[in-house]
Amino acid sequence: MRIDIISVIPDFFASPLEKGLLGIARKKGLAEIHVHNLHDYGLGKYRQVDDTPFGGGAGMVIRPEPVFACIEGLLAERAYDEVIFMTPDGRPFEQNTANRLSRKGNLIVLCGHYKAMDERIRQTLVTMELSVGDVVLSGGEIPALMLADAVVRLIPGVLGDGESALTDSFQSRMLDCAWYTRPAEFRGMAVPDVLLSGHHEKIGDWRQENARERTLQRRPDLLENEEWEE
Numbered sequence: 222m223r224i225d226i227i228s229v230i231p232d233f234f235a236s237p238l239e240k241g242l243l244g245i246a247r248k249k250g251l252a253e254i255h256v257h258n259l260h261d262y263g264l265g266k267y268r269q270v271d272d273t274p275f276g277g278g279a280g281m282v283i284r285p286e287p288v289f290a291c292i293e294g295l296l297a298e299r300a301y302d303e304v305i306f307m308t309p310d311g312r313p314f315e316q317n318t319a320n321r322l323s324r325k326g327n328l329i330v331l332c333g334h335y336k337a338m339d340e341r342i343r344q345t346l347v348t349m350e351l352s353v354g355d356v357v358l359s360g361g362e363i364p365a366l367m368l369a370d371a372v373v374r375l376i377p378g379v380l381g382d383g384e385s386a387l388t389d390s391f392q393s394r395m396l397d398c399a400w401y402t403r404p405a406e407f408r409g410m411a412v413p414d415v416l417l418s419g420h421h422e423k424i425g426d427w428r429q430e431n432a433r434e435r436t437l438q439r440r441p442d443l444l445e446n447e448e449w450e451e
Contacts, residue, residue, distance in 0.1 A: 225329045226254065230362060269284070279336070282335060282339055283337070300327065302327055306333065306343060306351070311352040312352065313351075320375060396443070
């Protein structure tokens, strides 16, 4: 998999891409992640990428010329499955979307910044718009890292135990169950007896029921949503 991230502050990604899961995936050769500085495509002596909005108003808007130049340059080099814009008004980024994207070959991730992105960029270049929550951040860099981490961890061989990702929250349209480790009793709190029984079928049943109970208590909307995209 290859992910190309476009940002006005590319240095933001230096440490996360060298360490942790993303760094491991890159060192194993399972994922290529490249960060492109939008200012390299900026206009004039000062590499301008933003301007004041037509019609007035506070804030600055990213101009179309630098974004078109960067993305069209990438598209000339290879085919991309999606051009993803991280924006608060996109559709929610959910586990099923991460699952689907992990099976793709090449992705472009465009990080928003300033007040907005010129709408012509979104209408012409972007194929998918995703939001990581009903909140406005200073830019799309953190959401872009979230997307990269969520997608790359699903690539076979990235995690030491590949089955672990398949039992995470949301994979079965529910939250994950409660998990315990040693000691069996700590400060008067005991691990449920069934988990110590060695009876794998009963343990599986307990985990399924516990996951459902936790989902009903914390995120009942997940059980109401029947229109998950595969």
